[in-house]
Amino acid sequence: xxxxxxxxxxxxxxxxxxxxxxxxxxxxxxxxxxxxxxxxxxxxxxxxxxxxxxxxxxxxxxxxxxxxxxxxxxxxxxxxxxxxxxxxxxxxxxxxxxxxxxxxxxxxxx
Amino acid sequence: xxxxxxxxxxxxxxxxxxxxxxxxxxxxxxxxxxxxxxxxxxxxxxxxxxxxxxxxxxxxxxxxxxxxxxxxxxxxxxxxxxxxxxxxxxxxxxxxxxxxxxxxxxxxxxxxxxxxxxxxxxxxxxxxxxxxxxxxxxxxxxxxxxxxxxxxxxxxxxxxxxxxxxxxxxxxxxxxxxxxxxxxxxxxxxxxxxxxxxxxxxxxxxxxxxxxxxxxxxxxxxxxxxxxxxxxxxxxxxxxxxxxxxxxxxxxxxxxxxxxxxxxxxxxxxxxxxxxxxxxxxxxxxxxxxxxxxxxxxxxxxxxxxxxxxxxxxxxxxxxxxxxxxxxxxxxxxxxxxxxxxxxxxxx
Numbered sequence: 001x002x003x004x005x006x007x008x009x010x011x012x013x014x015x016x017x018x019x020x021x022x023x024x025x026x027x028x029x030x031x032x033x034x035x036x037x038x039x040x041x042x043x044x045x046x047x048x049x050x051x052x053x054x055x056x057x058x059x060x061x062x063x064x065x066x067x068x069x070x071x072x073x074x075x076x077x078x079x080x081x082x083x084x085x086x087x088x089x090x091x092x093x094x095x096x097x098x099x100x101x102x103x104x105x106x107x108x109x110x
Numbered sequence: 111x112x113x114x115x116x117x118x119x120x121x122x123x124x125x126x127x128x129x130x131x132x133x134x135x136x137x138x139x140x141x142x143x144x145x146x147x148x149x150x151x152x153x154x155x156x157x158x159x160x161x162x163x164x165x166x167x168x169x170x171x172x173x174x175x176x177x178x179x180x181x182x183x184x185x186x187x188x189x190x191x192x193x194x195x196x197x198x199x200x201x202x203x204x205x206x207x208x209x210x211x212x213x214x215x216x217x218x219x220x221x222x223x224x225x226x227x228x229x230x231x232x233x234x235x236x237x238x239x240x241x242x243x244x245x246x247x248x249x250x251x252x253x254x255x256x257x258x259x260x261x262x263x264x265x266x267x268x269x270x271x272x273x274x275x276x277x278x279x280x281x282x283x284x285x286x287x288x289x290x291x292x293x294x295x296x297x298x299x300x301x302x303x304x305x306x307x308x309x310x311x312x313x314x315x316x317x318x319x320x321x322x323x324x325x326x327x328x329x330x331x332x333x334x335x336x337x338x339x340x341x342x343x344x345x346x347x348x349x350x351x352x353x354x355x356x357x358x359x360x361x362x363x364x365x366x367x368x369x370x371x372x373x374x375x376x377x378x379x380x381x382x383x384x385x386x387x388x389x390x391x392x393x394x395x396x397x398x399x400x401x402x403x404x405x406x407x408x409x410x411x412x413x414x415x416x417x418x419x420x421x422x423x424x425x426x427x428x429x430x431x432x433x434x435x436x437x438x439x440x441x442x443x444x445x446x447x448x449x450x451x452x453x454x455x456x457x458x
Contacts (some may be wrong), residue, residue, distance in 0.1 A: 004311065011118040034142060034143070034146075035139060035142070036142070036146035036147060037141040038148070050173075051143075051180055052176075052179075052180040053181050055139075055181050056180060056182070056183060059181070059183075060183065069137070069423060076140060077145060078142060079139075079142040079146075080138070080139045080142060
């Protein structure tokens with residue numbers, strides 16, 4: 001059975017966003033953030049990410065060596081701060097090139 | 111109720127759904143993120159959250175189990191990497207189990223002279239056997255998934271595409287059969303109609319002239335130790351009726367100039383009706399097909415037992431019915447696939 005049009009749109013929208021999220025998170029973490037402020041910073045720039053998507057993504061990117069994390073006290077509270085690792089910087093640069101190429105191609109097609 | 115108590119209870123509940131070795135780390139990070147959110151809410155309100163507001167907020171966050179799941183990668187009993195192989199093996203296993211079950215049941219029915227109750231019991235046991243086989247195959251793949259996820263470095267790429275695969279090893283393109291079957295000429299259709307008539311006449315003459323079917327053996331029919339039970343008459347008329355129906359449809363096709371192709375529905379209907387004569391035999395009272403001939407006063411030949419003969423006839427009918435039904439189901443499946451492909455090509 002094929003999904004209802006609304007569901008289909010939602011599925012395609014999520015599929016479209018999924019690839020962009022890793023790029024957005026890596027780019028945002030050129031500056032150090034902890035989970036909550038990262039989510040807030042992304043939302044302020046128009047890319048709201050659900051907690052259920054962001055936290056697993058952060059952990060996956062860290063496991064892949066693209067992020068480095070550190071526990072530190074801030075405002076009398078321990079927080080886990082994430083930032084881009086050297087490998088993450090190299091990957092971000094490559095992904096940005098790819099992003100620009102796709103963006104140009106899609107713009108041409110449209 | 112203390113709102114902070116609710117918050118701590120929430121974190122404690124989340125902890126219970128996390129893997130033991132990562133509980134402290136994840137709960138600490140979750141606490142930091144949630145405390146930041148709570149501080150922001152309280153800053154906006156200019157006061158601490160009340161009990162009701164805390165309950166609403168925790169409800170927004172979702173049940174503890176759901177929250178814990180967010181901090182973990184997606185987990186599968188059988189993951190997408192090995193699922194296609196699992197599906198293929200499962201289908202093969204079910205086919206082979208079905209064949210083995212059918213062969214085993216038929217063999218035991220013949221060798222152990224089992225009755226209708228045992229056969230019915232065996233048929234009802236079939237779904238359970240399939241479920242057991244499926245459960246074992248699934249269990250093996252669940253273990254494979256677990257091992258390959260936990261110890262990827264120790265597992266060779268079992269399921270990776272083989273390097274030895276080559277496009278030239280693919281089977282040749284199969285010829286698509288026409289939905290309505292192979293086109294026929296008028297001569298073929300007319301010959302079939304004439305032959306059908308001849309067979310119908312032959313069938314109708316058999317009761318009066320048994321030699322048409324029994325040959326020289328017909329001369330010994332009256333002195334035979336056995337005679338046909340009344341159910342054989344019903345069987346005979348079902349065969350005649352079925353043949354007459356097919357012959358009439360052939361005639362209609364000729365008159366309506368539809369002889370070029372044999373209609374799909376006609377083929378399927380003929381096969382479906384083919385079960386009727388066999389069903390009559392299976393439903394015979396007491397499964398009696400042959401009885402002692404009252405005119406025969408002598409003793410039965412050595413080793414001949416009427417009950418044994420009737421039993422074998424009954425078992426043969428069950429096997430035959432099974433084959434006919436499977437054949438019909440396969441034809442129905444093929445027809446449905448062909449119709450879908452035909453519809454797809456029409457759309458294109």
